[in-house]
Amino acid sequence: xxxxxxxxxxxxxxxxxxxxxxxxxxxxxxxxxxxxxxxxxxxxxxxxxxxxxxxxxxxxxxxxxxxxxxxxxxxxxxxxxxxxxxxxxxxxxxxxxxxxxxxxxxxxxxxxxxxxxxxxxxxxxxxxxxxxxxxxxxxxxx
Amino acid sequence: xxxxxxxxxxxxxxxxxxxxxxxxxxxxxxxxxxxxxxxxxxxxxxxxxxxxxxxxxxxxxxxxxxxxxxxxxxxxxxxxxxxxxxxxxxxxxxxxxxxxxxxxxxxxxxxxxxxxxxxxxxxxxxxxxxx
Numbered sequence: 001x002x003x004x005x006x007x008x009x010x011x012x013x014x015x016x017x018x019x020x021x022x023x024x025x026x027x028x029x030x031x032x033x034x035x036x037x038x039x040x041x042x043x044x045x046x047x048x049x050x051x052x053x054x055x056x057x058x059x060x061x062x063x064x065x066x067x068x069x070x071x072x073x074x075x076x077x078x079x080x081x082x083x084x085x086x087x088x089x090x091x092x093x094x095x096x097x098x099x100x101x102x103x104x105x106x107x108x109x110x111x112x113x114x115x116x117x118x119x120x121x122x123x124x125x126x127x128x129x130x131x132x133x134x135x136x137x138x139x140x141x142x
Numbered sequence: 143x144x145x146x147x148x149x150x151x152x153x154x155x156x157x158x159x160x161x162x163x164x165x166x167x168x169x170x171x172x173x174x175x176x177x178x179x180x181x182x183x184x185x186x187x188x189x190x191x192x193x194x195x196x197x198x199x200x201x202x203x204x205x206x207x208x209x210x211x212x213x214x215x216x217x218x219x220x221x222x223x224x225x226x227x228x229x230x231x232x233x234x235x236x237x238x239x240x241x242x243x244x245x246x247x248x249x250x251x252x253x254x255x256x257x258x259x260x261x262x263x264x265x266x267x268x269x270x271x272x273x
Contacts, residue, residue: 002146003145003146006148014157014158014159017158017159017162018158020162021158021161021162021165024162024165024166024169025165027169028165028168028169028172031169031172031173031176032172034176034178035172035173035175035176035177035178036176036177036178037172037175037176037177038175038176038177047181048250048251048253048254049251049254050182050184050254050255050257050258051255051258051262104181104183105186107250108250109249109250109251109254110249110250110251111249111250112246112247112248112249112250113206113244113245113246113247113248113249113250113252113253113270114244114246114247114272116250116253116270117188117244117270117271117272120186120187120188120270121188121190124187124188124190125190130185131185131186131187132183132184132185132186133183133184133185133186133254134181134182134183134184135181135182135183135184135254136179136180136181136182137180137182
């Protein structure tokens with residue numbers, strides 16, 4: 001006598017998980033390759049949008065300028081005077097190795113021009129070689 | 143009477159559930175920690191000291207008023223007309239420096255838009271100065 005085939009047992013058979021784990025692995029590899037891990041900003045800065053600008057990779061220090069004037073250097077909130085002291089020291093250290101320091105400035109899009117100009121001038125006085133304003137692609141975030 | 147026994151099931155070497163737990167945690171970590179922003183760079187250069195008023199005849203002055211009006215050498219530009227006017231002037235002397243002078247409370251987004259237009263005109267030297 002032949003019994004009808006036994007229904008598949010769901011309890012401890014895990015083969016139905018394989019398609020799920022395939023997708024999850026794919027997502028994981030996508031995020032590993034496509035995303036760049038960055039240190040979270042100490043405060044939110046909405047960068048301005050621009051139409052045409054070159055991108056350039058390279059070593060640079062990052063200065064954040066919040067709408068209300070708060071500043072941060074490489075993810076660390078600092079007072080204006082402390083930030084300038086940090087930069088002057090960094091410029092001196094880099095100068096001994098014969099290199100200039102590149103600075104990326106990420107300022108909020110609602111910051112007033114006067115504030116940006118004053119900060120840019122102060123940053124130039126520390127002796128950094130180049131300052132770039134970071135902007136976002138015009139097709140991206142509004 | 144003979145009853146067929148079900149085939150013996152293979153014992154998996156590692157169980158899938160803990161594996162998928164770990165992979166999910168990794169996935170969530172990378173989703174939260176990675177950033178997909180495409181940063182672009184705009185060279186910034188601020189004039190040191192006072193703005194060059196009339197001493198240098200060779201600079202082209204672009205002024206941005208608080209209400210958004212743009213003036214080139216004192217003449218108000220139509221929206222979008224700045225690039226064309228600058229191209230015409232830079233054609234005669236490509237090395238002319240352009241000085242952008244925003245009024246104090248012009249928001250940065252507005253300033254960046256004007257800088258875009260100036261750079262689109264092909265200006266090689268762009269400086270910021272106070273109005």
